[in-house]
Amino acid sequence: MTNLTPPDVVRSVYAELVVTDLDRARWFWVDLLGMVVQAAEPDALYLRGYDELTHHNLVLRAGPAPAASHLAYRVRSAVDLDRAEAFFDHLGCRTLRLPAGTTRGIGEAVRVTDPLGFTVEFFHQVARAERLVQRYDLRRGAEIARFDHFNIVVPDIPAAFRHYCALGFRCSETIEDGETLYAAWMYRKQTVHDVAFTGGAGPRLHHLGFFAHESHQVLRMCDILGSLHQETHIERGPGRHGVSNAFYVYLRDPDGHRVEIYTSDYYTGDPDHETFRWNVHDPRRRDFWGNAVIESWYTEATPVLDLDGKPQPVTDTRCEETAVTVGADGLGTVTRTPNPSTG
Ligand code: XXG
Numbered sequence: 001m002t003n004l005t006p007p008d009v010v011r012s013v014y015a016e017l018v019v020t021d022l023d024r025a026r027w028f029w030v031d032l033l034g035m036v037v038q039a040a041e042p043d044a045l046y047l048r049g050y051d052e053l054t055h056h057n058l059v060l061r062a063g064p065a066p067a068a069s070h071l072a073y074r075v076r077s078a079v080d081l082d083r084a085e086a087f088f089d090h091l092g093c094r095t096l097r098l099p100a101g102t103t104r105g106i107g108e109a110v111r112v113t114d115p116l117g118f119t120v121e122f123f124h125q126v127a128r129a130e131r132l133v134q135r136y137d138l139r140r141g142a143e144i145a146r147f148d149h150f151n152i153v154v155p156d157i158p159a160a161f162r163h164y165c166a167l168g169f170r171c172s173e174t175i176e177d178g179e180t181l182y183a184a185w186m187y188r189k190q191t192v193h194d195v196a197f198t199g200g201a202g203p204r205l206h207h208l209g210f211f212a213h214e215s216h217q218v219l220r221m222c223d224i225l226g227s228l229h230q231e232t233h234i235e236r237g238p239g240r241h242g243v244s245n246a247f248y249v250y251l252r253d254p255d256g257h258r259v260e261i262y263t264s265d266y267y268t269g270d271p272d273h274e275t276f277r278w279n280v281h282d283p284r285r286r287d288f289w290g291n292a293v294i295e296s297w298y299t300e301a302t303p304v305l306d307l308d309g310k311p312q313p314v315t316d317t318r319c320e321e322t323a324v325t326v327g328a329d330g331l332g333t334v335t336r337t338p339n340p341s342t343g
């Protein structure tokens with residue numbers, strides 16, 4: 001790791017996904033989920049949430065196979081672009097300076113292959129979008145308000161944890177036991193996370209997390225999918241997470257990209273905010289009501305592309321949470337432990 005000053009990261013802002021059928025992707029993300037189309041090109045859509053004042057939170061680009069091209073963070077000032085370049089150079093990572101407009105709406109950027117194998121972009125300047133906060137008349141679907149987090153699949157959770165700590169992220173919650181770290185939630189903005197790690201073959205993108213203001217918006221999304229007989233797009237939930245306290249649902253888009261729509265996490269901005277540690281054996285950690293997590297949620301994820309747009313090879317996991325005997329995963333042969341107070 002490096003002693004260089006890391007870039008001052010403001011927050012996670014957007015991801016670019018490759019989709020194989022842009023019309024199908026538009027149907028899912030715009031017509032069903034209700035994201036705002038900020039710009040459209042013949043082979044790309046730029047989408048955002050209703051509360052966002054930045055140009056986009058998601059780029060959907062037509063391509064031959066589903067993938068995540070890059071994950072993007074905003075940094076506080078132009079100087080932080082130099083810091084990002086120096087920081088990743090020092091780690092021996094490949095870096096690229098991209099002129100403004102390489103991605104529509106985004107100013108000059110530094111794109112890197114990070115030590116975990118993800119293509120990550122840092123930018124400061126971004127085109128402003130029209131304020132739609134109180135345009136209730138325009139809202140549809142899950143009424144997505146803003147982008148919240150990336151969840152990435154990595155084979156070595158401690159290595160991911162160390163890397164993001166070095167980048168200046170703080171840790172809100174973990175899943176662990178005495179010896180092993182199975183998952184961690186890391187933040188720069190004052191919420192539970194900007195990025196979280198799921199253990200597994202990686203690098204892969206696990207999901208993009210979007211915030212809605214009300215739990216009924218999460219439920220309405222499920223009702224809409226049911227009414228349209230599109231219920232197979234619902235993968236997990238709705239439910240209440242133990243980690244983060246979020247009320248959530250996970251959906252899969254037509255290419256299998258996973259999206260989480262959630263509400264009701266909490267503030268982490270106090271300087272002495274402490275990490276909350278879940279024991280890996282606690283069946284409430286991933287679903288507070290103890291509902292089983294479907295196996296696909298642990299095993300399936302989106303391949304990522306390198307800086308040249310080629311698929312990044314994956315390495316197998318070193319230590320999997322699903323290999324641990326836990327009650328709530330619905331995996332293995334473990335049965336639920338009765339509550340001691342009720343027998
Ligand atoms: O945002 C999240 C998650 O990373 O998607 C998953 C908050 C909590 C969880 S977990 O499944 O651990 O409850």
Ligand code: FE2
Pocket residue numbers: 149151207208209260
């Ligand atoms: Fe999430």
